[in-house]
Amino acid sequence: MNKILFSAVSKKFVMALAGLFLLLFLPVHLGINLMLLKDDPQPFNSAAHFMATFPLVKVVEVLLFLTILIHVVYGITLQIQNWLSRPVRYEVSNRAETSAFSRFMIWTGGSVLIFLIIHFFNFYFIKLGLVEGDPENFYAIAWQLFTIPGYVILYWVCFILLGFHLFHALQSAFQTLGLNNDFWTPVIKGLSLIYAIVVPLGFAVIPLVIWLIK
Protein backbone atom coordinates (compact mmCIF):
# COMPACT_ATOMS: atom_id res chain seq x y z
CA MET A 1 0.00 0.00 0.00
CA ASN A 2 2.77 2.39 0.96
CA LYS A 3 4.49 1.63 -2.28
CA ILE A 4 1.40 2.62 -4.21
CA LEU A 5 0.62 5.80 -2.29
CA PHE A 6 4.17 7.05 -2.08
CA SER A 7 5.79 5.91 -5.30
CA ALA A 8 7.39 8.59 -7.46
CA VAL A 9 4.42 8.44 -9.82
CA SER A 10 1.67 8.38 -7.16
CA LYS A 11 3.04 11.35 -5.27
CA LYS A 12 2.95 13.37 -8.45
CA PHE A 13 -0.55 12.11 -9.18
CA VAL A 14 -1.75 13.38 -5.80
CA MET A 15 0.04 16.71 -6.37
CA ALA A 16 -1.61 17.09 -9.75
CA LEU A 17 -5.14 16.30 -8.55
CA ALA A 18 -4.80 18.56 -5.52
CA GLY A 19 -3.37 21.32 -7.71
CA LEU A 20 -6.16 21.05 -10.27
CA PHE A 21 -8.76 21.31 -7.53
CA LEU A 22 -7.10 24.50 -6.29
CA LEU A 23 -7.03 25.79 -9.86
CA LEU A 24 -10.80 25.34 -10.01
CA PHE A 25 -11.28 27.20 -6.78
CA LEU A 26 -9.28 30.30 -7.71
CA PRO A 27 -11.73 31.68 -10.32
CA VAL A 28 -14.59 31.24 -7.81
CA HIS A 29 -12.64 33.25 -5.27
CA LEU A 30 -11.85 35.85 -7.91
CA GLY A 31 -15.53 36.10 -8.83
CA ILE A 32 -16.40 36.96 -5.25
CA ASN A 33 -13.50 39.40 -4.90
CA LEU A 34 -14.59 41.32 -7.95
CA MET A 35 -17.69 42.34 -5.97
CA LEU A 36 -15.29 44.44 -3.88
CA LEU A 37 -15.33 46.87 -6.76
CA LYS A 38 -18.96 47.75 -6.11
CA ASP A 39 -19.60 50.77 -3.90
CA ASP A 40 -22.20 48.80 -2.03
CA PRO A 41 -20.60 46.44 0.52
CA GLN A 42 -23.72 44.30 0.57
CA PRO A 43 -23.11 41.86 -2.35
CA PHE A 44 -19.57 41.07 -1.24
CA ASN A 45 -20.51 40.65 2.39
CA SER A 46 -23.46 38.42 1.55
CA ALA A 47 -21.27 36.31 -0.71
CA ALA A 48 -18.73 36.02 2.09
CA HIS A 49 -21.54 35.23 4.50
CA PHE A 50 -22.92 32.60 2.14
CA MET A 51 -19.49 31.05 1.82
CA ALA A 52 -19.19 30.99 5.58
CA THR A 53 -22.55 29.48 6.41
CA PHE A 54 -24.04 27.43 3.57
CA PRO A 55 -23.61 23.74 4.56
CA LEU A 56 -22.48 22.47 1.14
CA VAL A 57 -19.89 25.21 0.97
CA LYS A 58 -18.71 24.09 4.40
CA VAL A 59 -17.96 20.65 2.99
CA VAL A 60 -16.07 22.18 0.09
CA GLU A 61 -14.23 24.37 2.56
CA VAL A 62 -12.97 21.38 4.54
CA LEU A 63 -12.01 19.72 1.27
CA LEU A 64 -10.21 22.86 0.22
CA PHE A 65 -8.19 22.96 3.41
CA LEU A 66 -7.27 19.31 3.11
CA THR A 67 -6.27 19.89 -0.49
CA ILE A 68 -4.04 22.82 0.39
CA LEU A 69 -2.48 20.79 3.18
CA ILE A 70 -1.87 17.78 0.95
CA HIS A 71 -0.49 19.92 -1.86
CA VAL A 72 1.89 21.67 0.53
CA VAL A 73 3.01 18.57 2.44
CA TYR A 74 3.51 16.51 -0.72
CA GLY A 75 5.22 19.41 -2.45
CA ILE A 76 7.71 19.88 0.37
CA THR A 77 8.31 16.13 0.70
CA LEU A 78 8.96 15.77 -3.02
CA GLN A 79 11.30 18.74 -2.97
CA ILE A 80 13.33 17.41 -0.03
CA GLN A 81 13.63 14.01 -1.68
CA ASN A 82 14.71 15.72 -4.88
CA TRP A 83 17.40 17.71 -3.12
CA LEU A 84 18.63 14.57 -1.39
CA SER A 85 18.92 12.69 -4.68
CA ARG A 86 21.87 14.86 -5.62
CA PRO A 87 24.04 15.15 -2.51
CA VAL A 88 27.05 16.52 -4.41
CA ARG A 89 26.23 19.55 -6.56
CA TYR A 90 27.78 20.33 -9.90
CA GLU A 91 30.59 22.87 -10.12
CA VAL A 92 29.08 24.39 -13.26
CA SER A 93 25.35 24.76 -12.81
CA ASN A 94 23.09 23.07 -15.30
CA ARG A 95 22.58 24.93 -18.56
CA ALA A 96 19.94 22.59 -20.01
CA GLU A 97 17.23 24.49 -21.86
CA THR A 98 14.26 24.43 -19.48
CA SER A 99 11.65 26.94 -18.43
CA ALA A 100 12.53 28.90 -15.29
CA PHE A 101 8.90 28.63 -14.13
CA SER A 102 9.29 24.89 -13.76
CA ARG A 103 12.58 25.17 -11.90
CA PHE A 104 11.35 27.51 -9.19
CA MET A 105 8.05 25.86 -8.27
CA ILE A 106 9.06 25.34 -4.65
CA TRP A 107 9.94 29.04 -4.28
CA THR A 108 6.93 30.44 -6.11
CA GLY A 109 4.73 27.94 -4.25
CA GLY A 110 6.37 28.86 -0.93
CA SER A 111 5.72 32.57 -1.48
CA VAL A 112 2.09 31.86 -2.26
CA LEU A 113 1.88 29.83 0.94
CA ILE A 114 3.26 32.72 2.99
CA PHE A 115 0.71 35.03 1.44
CA LEU A 116 -2.00 32.49 2.16
CA ILE A 117 -1.06 32.43 5.84
CA ILE A 118 -1.22 36.24 6.03
CA HIS A 119 -4.52 36.05 4.19
CA PHE A 120 -5.89 33.61 6.75
CA PHE A 121 -4.93 35.96 9.57
CA ASN A 122 -6.69 38.82 7.80
CA PHE A 123 -9.91 37.03 7.04
CA TYR A 124 -10.38 33.39 7.68
CA PHE A 125 -9.20 33.32 11.28
CA ILE A 126 -11.55 36.20 12.07
CA LYS A 127 -14.40 34.02 10.93
CA LEU A 128 -13.15 31.20 13.08
CA GLY A 129 -12.93 33.63 15.99
CA LEU A 130 -9.16 33.19 16.32
CA VAL A 131 -8.37 36.77 15.41
CA GLU A 132 -10.34 39.85 16.37
CA GLY A 133 -12.48 41.57 13.75
CA ASP A 134 -15.98 41.80 12.36
CA PRO A 135 -16.73 38.63 10.40
CA GLU A 136 -19.83 40.25 8.91
CA ASN A 137 -17.90 43.03 7.24
CA PHE A 138 -15.05 41.56 5.22
CA TYR A 139 -15.69 44.28 2.67
CA ALA A 140 -14.47 46.93 5.09
CA ILE A 141 -11.47 44.80 6.08
CA ALA A 142 -10.48 44.33 2.45
CA TRP A 143 -10.84 48.02 1.62
CA GLN A 144 -8.87 48.87 4.72
CA LEU A 145 -6.04 46.49 3.77
CA PHE A 146 -5.91 47.91 0.26
CA THR A 147 -5.16 51.35 1.66
CA ILE A 148 -1.86 50.07 3.07
CA PRO A 149 0.74 50.51 0.29
CA GLY A 150 3.07 47.86 1.77
CA TYR A 151 0.27 45.33 1.80
CA VAL A 152 -0.71 46.05 -1.79
CA ILE A 153 2.87 45.69 -2.99
CA LEU A 154 3.19 42.37 -1.19
CA TYR A 155 -0.17 41.36 -2.68
CA TRP A 156 1.01 42.18 -6.20
CA VAL A 157 4.34 40.43 -5.82
CA CYS A 158 2.57 37.33 -4.55
CA PHE A 159 0.14 37.31 -7.44
CA ILE A 160 2.94 37.67 -9.97
CA LEU A 161 4.66 34.69 -8.33
CA LEU A 162 1.35 32.84 -8.29
CA GLY A 163 1.10 33.45 -12.04
CA PHE A 164 4.56 31.91 -12.51
CA HIS A 165 3.49 28.96 -10.39
CA LEU A 166 0.23 28.46 -12.28
CA PHE A 167 1.83 28.62 -15.71
CA HIS A 168 3.89 25.51 -15.05
CA ALA A 169 1.29 23.95 -12.76
CA LEU A 170 -1.52 23.56 -15.23
CA GLN A 171 0.49 22.00 -18.03
CA SER A 172 2.51 19.91 -15.60
CA ALA A 173 -0.63 18.46 -14.01
CA PHE A 174 -1.82 17.14 -17.36
CA GLN A 175 1.57 15.62 -18.13
CA THR A 176 1.48 13.90 -14.74
CA LEU A 177 -2.03 12.61 -15.37
CA GLY A 178 -0.67 11.11 -18.58
CA LEU A 179 -2.02 13.51 -21.18
CA ASN A 180 0.73 14.54 -23.56
CA ASN A 181 0.32 14.39 -27.30
CA ASP A 182 0.84 16.52 -30.38
CA PHE A 183 -2.71 17.80 -30.43
CA TRP A 184 -3.56 18.49 -26.79
CA THR A 185 -0.22 19.56 -25.33
CA PRO A 186 0.02 22.84 -27.29
CA VAL A 187 -3.62 23.57 -26.43
CA ILE A 188 -2.99 22.91 -22.74
CA LYS A 189 0.14 25.06 -22.80
CA GLY A 190 -1.84 27.90 -24.37
CA LEU A 191 -4.58 27.57 -21.79
CA SER A 192 -1.99 27.48 -18.99
CA LEU A 193 -0.59 30.77 -20.23
CA ILE A 194 -4.01 32.40 -20.46
CA TYR A 195 -5.05 31.12 -17.04
CA ALA A 196 -1.75 32.16 -15.45
CA ILE A 197 -2.16 35.69 -16.76
CA VAL A 198 -5.90 36.29 -16.47
CA VAL A 199 -6.56 34.96 -12.96
CA PRO A 200 -3.70 36.69 -11.11
CA LEU A 201 -4.33 39.85 -13.13
CA GLY A 202 -7.96 39.77 -12.06
CA PHE A 203 -6.90 39.73 -8.42
CA ALA A 204 -4.20 42.33 -8.94
CA VAL A 205 -6.42 44.98 -10.54
CA ILE A 206 -8.81 45.08 -7.58
CA PRO A 207 -6.63 47.24 -5.27
CA LEU A 208 -5.65 49.37 -8.27
CA VAL A 209 -9.28 50.11 -9.13
CA ILE A 210 -10.05 50.78 -5.48
CA TRP A 211 -7.24 53.33 -5.39
CA LEU A 212 -8.49 55.00 -8.52
CA ILE A 213 -12.05 55.16 -7.20
CA LYS A 214 -10.99 56.78 -3.95
Add this chain to the structure above:
Amino acid sequence: MPDMKFKLKIWRQKNEKTKGSFVSYDLDNVSPDMSFLEMLDALNKRLVESGKEPVAFDHDCREGICGSCGMYINGLPHGPVPGLTTCHLAMRYFNDGDSITIEPWRAKAFPVIKDLIVDRSAFDRIQVAGGFISVTAGAASEANAILITKTKSDEAFDSAICIGCGACVASCKNASAMLFVSAKISQFALLPQGHVEAKARVRAMVQEMDRQGFGNCSNTGACEARCPKQIKLTNIARLNREYYKAY
Protein backbone atom coordinates in the same frame (compact mmCIF):
# COMPACT_ATOMS: atom_id res chain seq x y z
CA MET B 1 41.47 24.22 -39.32
CA PRO B 2 44.63 24.65 -37.25
CA ASP B 3 45.15 22.75 -34.00
CA MET B 4 43.44 24.01 -30.89
CA LYS B 5 44.34 24.65 -27.24
CA PHE B 6 42.15 24.08 -24.21
CA LYS B 7 42.20 24.75 -20.51
CA LEU B 8 40.72 21.66 -18.93
CA LYS B 9 39.40 21.46 -15.40
CA ILE B 10 38.69 17.84 -14.57
CA TRP B 11 37.24 16.14 -11.52
CA ARG B 12 39.81 13.72 -10.07
CA GLN B 13 38.81 11.22 -7.44
CA LYS B 14 40.83 8.17 -6.49
CA ASN B 15 37.94 5.89 -5.58
CA GLU B 16 34.46 5.82 -4.08
CA LYS B 17 35.72 6.48 -0.57
CA THR B 18 38.17 9.34 -1.07
CA LYS B 19 37.21 12.94 -1.56
CA GLY B 20 37.86 14.28 -5.02
CA SER B 21 38.81 17.69 -6.36
CA PHE B 22 39.27 19.54 -9.61
CA VAL B 23 42.66 19.52 -11.33
CA SER B 24 43.51 21.88 -14.20
CA TYR B 25 45.42 20.87 -17.31
CA ASP B 26 46.52 22.84 -20.36
CA LEU B 27 46.29 20.83 -23.52
CA ASP B 28 47.50 21.98 -26.92
CA ASN B 29 47.85 20.37 -30.35
CA VAL B 30 44.24 19.23 -30.29
CA SER B 31 42.95 18.56 -33.76
CA PRO B 32 39.46 20.00 -34.34
CA ASP B 33 38.51 16.66 -35.86
CA MET B 34 39.25 14.75 -32.67
CA SER B 35 36.30 13.52 -30.68
CA PHE B 36 36.01 14.61 -27.07
CA LEU B 37 37.20 11.17 -25.96
CA GLU B 38 40.18 11.32 -28.31
CA MET B 39 41.06 14.66 -26.80
CA LEU B 40 41.02 12.98 -23.37
CA ASP B 41 43.12 10.12 -24.82
CA ALA B 42 45.67 12.70 -25.90
CA LEU B 43 45.68 14.21 -22.42
CA ASN B 44 46.08 10.78 -20.85
CA LYS B 45 48.95 9.91 -23.16
CA ARG B 46 50.73 12.98 -21.90
CA LEU B 47 49.91 12.21 -18.30
CA VAL B 48 51.20 8.66 -18.61
CA GLU B 49 54.38 9.82 -20.34
CA SER B 50 55.08 12.17 -17.48
CA GLY B 51 54.47 9.40 -14.95
CA LYS B 52 51.09 10.68 -13.78
CA GLU B 53 47.83 8.84 -13.28
CA PRO B 54 45.61 9.10 -16.40
CA VAL B 55 42.04 10.43 -16.12
CA ALA B 56 39.64 7.52 -15.81
CA PHE B 57 36.55 7.77 -18.00
CA ASP B 58 34.05 5.24 -19.22
CA HIS B 59 33.80 4.41 -22.93
CA ASP B 60 33.21 1.45 -25.17
CA CYS B 61 31.65 1.71 -28.62
CA ARG B 62 32.69 5.27 -29.40
CA GLU B 63 29.89 5.41 -31.90
CA GLY B 64 26.97 6.59 -29.83
CA ILE B 65 25.29 3.28 -29.07
CA CYS B 66 26.60 1.84 -25.82
CA GLY B 67 25.81 4.74 -23.52
CA SER B 68 28.92 4.47 -21.38
CA CYS B 69 30.72 7.71 -22.24
CA GLY B 70 28.60 10.13 -20.22
CA MET B 71 30.29 13.14 -18.71
CA TYR B 72 29.09 16.56 -17.70
CA ILE B 73 30.83 19.14 -19.85
CA ASN B 74 30.54 22.84 -19.02
CA GLY B 75 27.18 22.39 -17.35
CA LEU B 76 25.73 20.11 -20.01
CA PRO B 77 25.58 16.31 -20.08
CA HIS B 78 27.39 15.07 -23.21
CA GLY B 79 28.46 18.62 -23.96
CA PRO B 80 27.00 21.51 -25.91
CA VAL B 81 25.57 19.82 -29.01
CA PRO B 82 22.04 18.39 -28.64
CA GLY B 83 21.58 14.84 -29.84
CA LEU B 84 25.24 13.83 -29.53
CA THR B 85 26.97 11.54 -27.08
CA THR B 86 30.34 12.59 -25.70
CA CYS B 87 32.10 10.14 -28.05
CA HIS B 88 30.43 11.80 -31.05
CA LEU B 89 31.19 15.29 -29.88
CA ALA B 90 33.99 16.77 -32.00
CA MET B 91 36.40 19.35 -30.65
CA ARG B 92 35.52 21.73 -33.50
CA TYR B 93 32.30 22.52 -31.60
CA PHE B 94 34.48 24.37 -29.08
CA ASN B 95 36.44 27.56 -29.60
CA ASP B 96 40.21 27.61 -29.53
CA GLY B 97 41.38 28.49 -26.01
CA ASP B 98 38.10 27.52 -24.32
CA SER B 99 38.04 26.50 -20.68
CA ILE B 100 36.25 23.20 -20.32
CA THR B 101 35.05 21.89 -16.97
CA ILE B 102 34.45 18.15 -16.96
CA GLU B 103 32.52 16.51 -14.13
CA PRO B 104 31.09 13.06 -13.54
CA TRP B 105 27.30 12.55 -13.42
CA ARG B 106 26.11 13.71 -10.01
CA ALA B 107 23.32 11.68 -8.44
CA LYS B 108 22.92 9.74 -5.25
CA ALA B 109 21.99 6.69 -7.33
CA PHE B 110 25.16 7.05 -9.48
CA PRO B 111 28.10 7.07 -7.05
CA VAL B 112 31.47 8.11 -8.47
CA ILE B 113 33.85 5.14 -8.75
CA LYS B 114 36.88 6.98 -10.05
CA ASP B 115 37.42 10.37 -11.70
CA LEU B 116 34.68 10.66 -14.33
CA ILE B 117 33.36 7.11 -13.99
CA VAL B 118 30.12 6.58 -12.11
CA ASP B 119 28.40 3.36 -11.18
CA ARG B 120 25.24 3.21 -13.30
CA SER B 121 24.21 -0.27 -12.15
CA ALA B 122 21.08 1.28 -10.60
CA PHE B 123 19.77 1.33 -14.20
CA ASP B 124 20.58 -2.37 -14.57
CA ARG B 125 18.65 -3.15 -11.41
CA ILE B 126 15.62 -1.30 -12.75
CA GLN B 127 15.88 -3.30 -15.98
CA VAL B 128 16.24 -6.56 -14.12
CA ALA B 129 13.10 -5.73 -12.16
CA GLY B 130 10.92 -5.68 -15.26
CA GLY B 131 12.51 -4.29 -18.40
CA PHE B 132 12.09 -7.43 -20.47
CA ILE B 133 9.51 -9.75 -22.00
CA SER B 134 9.52 -13.40 -21.03
CA VAL B 135 9.77 -15.52 -24.16
CA THR B 136 10.30 -19.19 -24.67
CA ALA B 137 13.82 -19.65 -25.91
CA GLY B 138 14.23 -21.72 -29.03
CA ALA B 139 13.65 -21.16 -32.72
CA ALA B 140 12.72 -17.58 -33.60
CA SER B 141 9.00 -17.24 -34.13
CA GLU B 142 7.49 -16.18 -37.45
CA ALA B 143 8.09 -12.43 -37.74
CA ASN B 144 4.65 -11.63 -39.13
CA ALA B 145 2.65 -13.77 -36.73
CA ILE B 146 1.56 -10.65 -34.85
CA LEU B 147 0.86 -7.70 -37.12
CA ILE B 148 2.06 -4.30 -35.98
CA THR B 149 1.44 -1.02 -37.78
CA LYS B 150 4.42 0.88 -39.11
CA THR B 151 3.55 3.91 -36.97
CA LYS B 152 3.47 1.85 -33.78
CA SER B 153 6.67 0.04 -34.58
CA ASP B 154 8.40 3.34 -35.37
CA GLU B 155 7.15 4.83 -32.14
CA ALA B 156 8.35 1.82 -30.15
CA PHE B 157 11.68 2.07 -31.91
CA ASP B 158 12.00 5.75 -31.00
CA SER B 159 11.71 4.73 -27.35
CA ALA B 160 13.90 1.66 -27.72
CA ILE B 161 16.89 3.68 -28.90
CA CYS B 162 17.54 4.86 -25.33
CA ILE B 163 21.12 3.81 -24.67
CA GLY B 164 20.91 3.98 -20.88
CA CYS B 165 23.60 6.64 -20.69
CA GLY B 166 22.10 8.42 -17.67
CA ALA B 167 22.26 11.93 -19.14
CA CYS B 168 18.60 12.37 -18.24
CA VAL B 169 19.39 11.74 -14.58
CA ALA B 170 22.49 13.92 -14.82
CA SER B 171 20.67 16.91 -16.26
CA CYS B 172 17.50 16.63 -14.20
CA LYS B 173 17.53 19.06 -11.28
CA ASN B 174 15.98 16.25 -9.23
CA ALA B 175 18.24 13.47 -10.52
CA SER B 176 15.10 11.67 -11.63
CA ALA B 177 15.30 8.57 -13.79
CA MET B 178 11.81 8.95 -15.22
CA LEU B 179 12.90 9.50 -18.84
CA PHE B 180 15.03 6.36 -18.86
CA VAL B 181 12.38 4.23 -17.17
CA SER B 182 9.64 5.65 -19.37
CA ALA B 183 11.61 4.79 -22.51
CA LYS B 184 12.10 1.25 -21.27
CA ILE B 185 8.40 0.94 -20.39
CA SER B 186 7.27 2.51 -23.66
CA GLN B 187 9.22 0.25 -25.97
CA PHE B 188 7.12 -2.63 -24.63
CA ALA B 189 3.87 -0.78 -23.94
CA LEU B 190 3.66 0.17 -27.61
CA LEU B 191 3.92 -3.41 -28.88
CA PRO B 192 1.47 -6.28 -28.39
CA GLN B 193 4.22 -8.52 -27.09
CA GLY B 194 4.71 -6.20 -24.15
CA HIS B 195 1.09 -6.16 -23.05
CA VAL B 196 1.08 -9.56 -21.35
CA GLU B 197 3.34 -8.45 -18.51
CA ALA B 198 2.58 -4.72 -18.69
CA LYS B 199 1.12 -4.29 -15.21
CA ALA B 200 3.73 -6.26 -13.32
CA ARG B 201 6.47 -4.56 -15.33
CA VAL B 202 5.53 -0.98 -14.60
CA ARG B 203 4.92 -1.65 -10.92
CA ALA B 204 8.22 -3.42 -10.47
CA MET B 205 10.26 -0.90 -12.44
CA VAL B 206 8.82 2.15 -10.67
CA GLN B 207 9.32 0.47 -7.31
CA GLU B 208 12.92 -0.34 -8.14
CA MET B 209 13.50 3.20 -9.45
CA ASP B 210 12.33 4.57 -6.09
CA ARG B 211 14.47 2.10 -4.18
CA GLN B 212 17.60 3.22 -6.04
CA GLY B 213 17.26 6.75 -4.70
CA PHE B 214 16.43 8.70 -7.84
CA GLY B 215 14.45 11.92 -7.40
CA ASN B 216 10.91 12.67 -8.52
CA CYS B 217 9.97 14.08 -11.89
CA SER B 218 8.84 17.71 -11.88
CA ASN B 219 8.06 17.88 -15.61
CA THR B 220 10.85 20.37 -16.14
CA GLY B 221 12.12 18.72 -19.31
CA ALA B 222 15.90 19.04 -18.84
CA CYS B 223 16.09 15.31 -19.60
CA GLU B 224 14.38 15.66 -22.96
CA ALA B 225 16.52 18.69 -23.78
CA ARG B 226 19.77 16.83 -23.10
CA CYS B 227 19.03 13.23 -24.06
CA PRO B 228 21.49 12.28 -26.82
CA LYS B 229 18.82 10.03 -28.34
CA GLN B 230 16.14 12.72 -28.06
CA ILE B 231 13.74 10.57 -26.10
CA LYS B 232 10.55 12.59 -25.64
CA LEU B 233 8.58 13.59 -22.55
CA THR B 234 5.55 11.86 -24.09
CA ASN B 235 7.22 8.68 -22.85
CA ILE B 236 6.93 9.90 -19.27
CA ALA B 237 3.23 10.65 -19.76
CA ARG B 238 2.88 7.11 -21.12
CA LEU B 239 4.73 5.69 -18.11
CA ASN B 240 2.28 7.55 -15.85
CA ARG B 241 -0.70 6.12 -17.78
CA GLU B 242 0.72 2.63 -17.65
CA TYR B 243 1.23 2.99 -13.92
CA TYR B 244 -2.35 4.12 -13.26
CA LYS B 245 -3.64 1.26 -15.42
CA ALA B 246 -1.64 -1.18 -13.33
CA TYR B 247 -3.68 -0.46 -10.20
